[in-house]
Amino acid sequence: MISTHLDENITILAWPLKAGSQPCPFSRTSRRRPVLSGEGVTLHVVLNDADRTTPSGSWASSAGRRRNMQAIRNRDTAPEWLIRRLLHARGLRYRVCARPLPELRRTADLVFRPAKVAVFIDGCYWHGCPEHYKTPRINTQYWSNKVARNIARDRDTDQRLAEAGWLVLRFWEHEKPEKCVHEIANAVSSRRNRFK
Ligand SMILES: [Zn+2]
Numbered sequence: 419m420i421s422t423h424l425d426e427n428i429t430i431l432a433w434p435l436k437a438g439s440q441p442c443p444f445s446r447t448s449r450r451r452p453v454l455s456g457e458g459v460t461l462h463v464v465l466n467d468a469d470r471t472t473p474s475g476s477w478a479s480s481a482g483r484r485r486n487m488q489a490i491r492n493r494d495t496a497p498e499w500l501i502r503r504l505l506h507a508r509g510l511r512y513r514v515c516a517r518p519l520p521e522l523r524r525t526a527d528l529v530f531r532p533a534k535v536a537v538f539i540d541g542c543y544w545h546g547c548p549e550h551y552k553t554p555r556i557n558t559q560y561w562s563n564k565v566a567r568n569i570a571r572d573r574d575t576d577q578r579l580a581e582a583g584w585l586v587l588r589f590w591e592h593e594k595p596e597k598c599v600h601e602i603a604n605a606v607s608s609r610r611n612r613f614k
Contacts, residue, residue: 498527498539500595501602508603512537518584524575528602533609536579537602538588544568547590585609 505512505528513529518536526536542550546565554561576586585605589598 495539495541495591497591497593497595501539501589501598502528504595504599505602508599510603510606518579519582522578522582524571524578530602530606532613533606534584534613535602535606535609536584536586538572538575538586539591539598540572540588541591545572545590547592549590550592 502512502514510530513531515525515527516529517524518526518529518531518534527539528537529535530537540547544565545551546569551565572588576588579586587602587605589601
């Protein structure tokens with residue numbers, strides 16, 4: 419699978435169709451049809467659909483805007499999906515979207531409980547990626563506050579988990595999945611035996 423992250427909304431996934439190769443796993447796990455299949459490749463353009471909440475009366479209530487914000491907001495983003503797939507292929511098992519500490523209402527994207535490793539794949543927009551976050555021109559204050567609150571909450575989560583003996587790994591969704599997987603796998607294998 420080759421993925422190209424065009425911007426925070428659009429990812430292109432390409433899957434080679436060689437003789438004897440498996441069909442594109444993305445076609446199986448999602449209802450999204452490939453935009454192209456044949457010519458030796460399956461191509462998906464992924465507009466991350468999703469989370470349906472819109473602040474009432476905000477500029478995001480226009481349909482186009484809303485679609486944009488929802489796209490950025492998606493939980494189950496293509497980068498996260500790729501990371502999960504690569505980890506799974508390495509034989510690593512984890513909880514998706516789970517609380518590392520049951521009593522703490524914070525959810526990590528991937529939880530490796532025996533190793534006490536919590537992985538967060540932060541969306542460039544909602545978590546204020548220094549490379550990709552741009553303050554919107556409309557309703558600037560609303561969105562700036564919202565992103566600032568998310569960042570503060572992230573740091574608080576990091577601290578609480580660390581205090582409870584967890585290793586927190588955070589990646590931006592723009593980072594190369596292979597690189598993230600490498601780091602996650604190393605951390606999990608070096609900590610796995612520690613808590614037995
Ligand atoms: Zn970014």
